[in-house]
Amino acid sequence: MTKPKRTHPLGLLQHIAKSIKDYWFLLILVFTNHDHTSIWFWGIMIILIIAFFVWPLAKWLTLTYVVAPDAVVVHSGVFVRHHEHIPYARIQTVQSKQWFYLRPFKLEEVLIETASHSDSAPEARLAAVPITVAQQINHYRQAPAATSAPDPTTDDATPTTAPAAVTDTPAAYYQINYRDLVKFGLTSLIFIPFLLVLLGLYDKVPRNVTDALVNDASHLGLTLLIGGAIVIILIAWLGAFLWTLTRYYHFELSRAGHQLVTAKGLFQRNTVTAPLDRLQGVRIKQNILRQWLRLQTVQVLVASKAASDDDDNDLVVMPVIDNAIVYDTMQPFIQWLPDHQPDLSALHVARSWYQIRNTMLVVAVPIALLWWVWPSWGWISLLLLPIAALQGRFAAKNTAGARLSPQLLALQTGHFWERELYYIPTEKIQSMKLTRSIWMKRTHLAHLVVNIRHGNHNQAIELRYLHADAAHAIYDWYLHRT
Amino acid sequence: MPSTNHQLPPRIKRIWGISALGSLGALLVISGLLWLTHHYWDWSIWITVFALILTVIEPLIEAALIPYRYRFTRYHITDLAVEMQAGFIFQKRVAIPIARVQNVTLNAGPLLQWQKLTKVSIATASTSHDIEGLELPEAERLREQIMRLAQEARHDQA
Numbered sequence: 323m324t325k326p327k328r329t330h331p332l333g334l335l336q337h338i339a340k341s342i343k344d345y346w347f348l349l350i351l352v353f354t355n356h357d358h359t360s361i362w363f364w365g366i367m368i369i370l371i372i373a374f375f376v377w378p379l380a381k382w383l384t385l386t387y388v389v390a391p392d393a394v395v396v397h398s399g400v401f402v403r404h405h406e407h408i409p410y411a412r413i414q415t416v417q418s419k420q421w422f423y424l425r426p427f428k429l430e431e432v433l434i435e436t437a438s439h440s441d442s443a444p445e446a447r448l449a450a451v452p453i454t455v456a457q458q459i460n461h462y463r464q465a466p467a468a469t470s471a472p473d474p475t476t477d478d479a480t481p482t483t484a485p486a487a488v489t490d491t492p493a494a495y496y497q498i499n500y501r502d503l504v505k506f507g508l509t510s511l512i513f514i515p516f517l518l519v520l521l522g523l524y525d526k527v528p529r530n531v532t533d534a535l536v537n538d539a540s541h542l543g544l545t546l547l548i549g550g551a552i553v554i555i556l557i558a559w560l561g562a563f564l565w566t567l568t569r570y571y572h573f574e575l576s577r578a579g580h581q582l583v584t585a586k587g588l589f590q591r592n593t594v595t596a597p598l599d600r601l602q603g604v605r606i607k608q609n610i611l612r613q614w615l616r617l618q619t620v621q622v623l624v625a626s627k628a629a630s631d632d633d634d635n636d637l638v639v640m641p642v643i644d645n646a647i648v649y650d651t652m653q654p655f656i657q658w659l660p661d662h663q664p665d666l667s668a669l670h671v672a673r674s675w676y677q678i679r680n681t682m683l684v685v686a687v688p689i690a691l692l693w694w695v696w697p698s699w700g701w702i703s704l705l706l707l708p709i710a711a712l713q714g715r716f717a718a719k720n721t722a723g724a725r726l727s728p729q730l731l732a733l734q735t736g737h738f739w740e741r742e743l744y745y746i747p748t749e750k751i752q753s754m755k756l757t758r759s760i761w762m763k764r765t766h767l768a769h770l771v772v773n774i775r776h777g778n779h780n781q782a783i784e785l786r787y788l789h790a791d792a793a794h795a796i797y798d799w800y801l802h803r804t
Numbered sequence: 805m806p807s808t809n810h811q812l813p814p815r816i817k818r819i820w821g822i823s824a825l826g827s828l829g830a831l832l833v834i835s836g837l838l839w840l841t842h843h844y845w846d847w848s849i850w851i852t853v854f855a856l857i858l859t860v861i862e863p864l865i866e867a868a869l870i871p872y873r874y875r876f877t878r879y880h881i882t883d884l885a886v887e888m889q890a891g892f893i894f895q896k897r898v899a900i901p902i903a904r905v906q907n908v909t910l911n912a913g914p915l916l917q918w919q920k921l922t923k924v925s926i927a928t929a930s931t932s933h934d935i936e937g938l939e940l941p942e943a944e945r946l947r948e949q950i951m952r953l954a955q956e957a958r959h960d961q962a
Contacts, residue, residue: 437929625929752928753900760893773931780930801885801899 326386326397330429333385333449337378345373387448389458394434396446408445410463412436414600414626415637417444418456420591430591432456435626437775444627460595464579492576492583494654498641503570506619506642509611513555513562520558570641577655582622584639594637596624602775603746604656605636606648610739616645620652625775636776658730659745666722666732666743669770669785669792674718676767676787681714682707713739721785723770725796728803733772733783744783748803750774756797758790768793809880815919816937817874822915824866831859879935881946883953886926888933902953904928910943926950 351366380400388395394413396406414437420430430453434446448455498506571588577598585593602623612618620640643651653661671677685706693700720736731751734743755771762768768790772783785793835855841847872892880887886900906929912922921937924946938946 749903751901752904752930753898753933755899756897758895760895773928775930797897797899800901801887802882803884803901 324388324390326388326395328386329382329448330427330450330452331382332424332427332429333431333451334378334382336431336449337382338374341374341378348373382449385449387446387451389455389462391462394446394459396448406446408434408436410459410465413459413463414596415624416456416459416463416595418453418591418593420453420593422589424450425591428453430456430593432459434459437625456593456595460581463595463597464581492578494577496575496640496651496655498570498573502642503567503573505615505617506570507563507566509609509615509617509642510562510566511609511611512566513559516558516562516565517555520554570638573641575639575655582639582655584637596622596626596637598656600624601656601747602750603744604652604659605742605744607740607742612642613741617642618645618648619643620648622656623774623776623781625777627777658747660726660730660732664724664726664732666724666734668725669721669723669733669788669796671718671721671787672789673787674715677718678711678714681710681717685710718787721788723785723796725799731772731796733785735783735785746772746774746783748800751800752780754797754800756793762787762790766790770796809878812874812877812879812935812937813921813939813942814874815921817870819915819919819921819937820870820873821867824863824870827866828859828863831855831862835859877936881949886933886950888935898933900926900928900931900933902950905950905954908947908950910947 348370352370377400381398384400384403385396385398387397393407393409396404396408398404398406413434415435417433417435418430419433424430427450429450432446432448432451432455433444435444438445568588569592570586573586574584576583580598581595582598582601583593583595585591602625605621605623606618607621608618618640619638619642621636621638623636639655640648640652649659649661649663653659689700689703689706692703716739717736720734720741723731723733726732726745729748731746731748732743733746734741736742752773752775754773756768757771758768766789767787770785770788770793772785774781774783835852838847838852838855842849842852873890876890876892876895878889880889883902885902886905888896888898888900890896905926907927909925909927910922911925916922916937919937920940922940922943924935924938924943926933926935935946
């Protein structure tokens with residue numbers, strides 16, 4: 323039996339960082355009390371020392387792990403001891419995160435996730451362990467189930483041979499070039515949340531400063547105001563661009579055996595390994611900018627939260643790629659994908675009117691409210707109506723889908739100006755729902771919902787206002803499939 | 805195996821009726837509390853009036869819809885899938901392949917226990933679907949059947 327090992331002392335830094343992240347508000351206490359002689363001051367200091375040093379140290383001391391041939395075992399807990407036993411066959415993804423300061427020491431953080439429903443936290447988080455640990459885990463995962471029984475020859479004593487087997491030449495390999503990376507950064511729409519953060523900061527600026535600014539601005543007129551707005555948007559855009567750049571720096575995708583491996587990041591190298599047969603689906607999506615530029619992003623849906631910092635919590639396997647070559651590029655990695663853009667007209671929306679009506683009804687309520695609150699300015703909110711109508715039309719025009727083979731379904735939706743095309747292996751569909759109201763009987767329409775597992779929850783892909791016969795055909799095929 | 809379309813046991817209507825009465829009771833209590841706020845803290849009397857109107861209307865609608873709800877709720881099990889149907893104005897059909905079923909749970913609150921009925925929840929890896937009430941032996945048979953078929957389906961895959 324191998325002895326449980328502790329993680330590297332540098333892991334302590336990680337634990338301390340996490341404590342600071344969780345209990346940063348305790349630091350405020352220091353500033354509330356300036357009297358160094360008071361008992362309160364020292365009390366607060368003791369609390370801080372416990373929270374930011376003693377507690378992380380205790381956590382670090384009590385966390386041990388074993389990479390055994392049949393499972394990863396993690397012991398943790400200061401007062402309540404946890405013994406987590408994770409068999410390799412149950413692992414969904416192995417993620418390793420390497421901060422730049424861990425690189426010289428050949429260490430990294432390893433997160434192991436299974437499909438269990440325990441929310442938020444991964445099954446195992448090893449703060450700083452040698453990079454051979456993840457390689458070894460992946461090696462054991464690759465091994466066929468038959469040899470997973472305890473076998474003295476593949477025991478822990480031979481960790482040096484384990485990585486060698488994994489680093490076989492990958493069956494397919496892709497690395498992003500700088501031009502594509504820049505394109506990806508520039509067309510990312512995450513600058514919108516950045517913009518909101520900037521606007522939030524504006525609120526924090528002292529009142530007199532903003533008042534002075536507004537006074538100046540009113541002297542200089544409208545052009546300056548508009549100029550200012552453009553500058554703020556540009557700053558947000560640049561910030562988002564740089565952020566994307568550092569996160570997707572040197573993006574790599576490779577397929578080794580039955581596993582898909584992505585690696586990315588400048589300051590923190592983030593490597594995720596997912597077995598191909600655990601993919602719940604593939605999503606090809608385009609935001610509105612990328613639709614104009616004919617670029618696509620490819621993601622895989624996995625039943626773990628390893629990708630929770632990626633876009634929409636899905637693991638990005640191809641950040642940006644031209645429409646024309648997406649299938650040629652992806653097929654070597656995920657072989658069940660079609661090799662060309664398939665015909666998706668089997669499921670389509672014949673009349674956009676219903677979706678246009680619905681989106682307009684949705685914005686009608688806020689418009690009415692705005693009008694009521696600011697009678698003189700409410701009319702501006704009427705601008706929302708044509709935007710909503712166009713969004714409804716966009717959703718209708720982009721709804722598509724077809725059964726490509728008995729094993730593969732393709733479904734396309736359009737939400738919030740984003741076109742999403744899902745490829746779902748039939749066996750990964752958890753359930754299918756068909757709904758229609760009595761009025762839709764007359765118009766011969768139906769909604770189709772396909773449920774798949776996504777992260778730790780359900781992803782419902784809903785195709786609305788389809789022709790009833792087409793929707794029924796898919797539903798009945800699914801129900802009576804042999 | 806022949807596949808037949810099953811309705812829920814008729815006694816479920818009694819339970820829905822009692823739960824409508826329960827809603828009435830709960831809403832009455834809320835209205836009473838709102839009247840107290842009017843009495844002691846001078847909250848507007850209209851809030852209480854509105855609550856009272858709701859107290860009358862909501863259980864009435866709930867009760868009136870029982871025959872409709874009963875008539876259009878059906879379930880149906882074949883070797884391959886469980887299918888559930890509900891609603892007429894808003895029709896819903898769900899197909900759950902037996903191979904995707906992770907677990908089947910039977911649970912019954914005091915009302916269902918009193919009527920010797922039980923609720924059956926069929927869970928997949930991502931969704932959960934309920935059959936609102938079944939006779940106890942029927943539910944157990946159903947559970948055995950689904951679990952047996954699920955095991956067979958799993959063997960087929962391997």
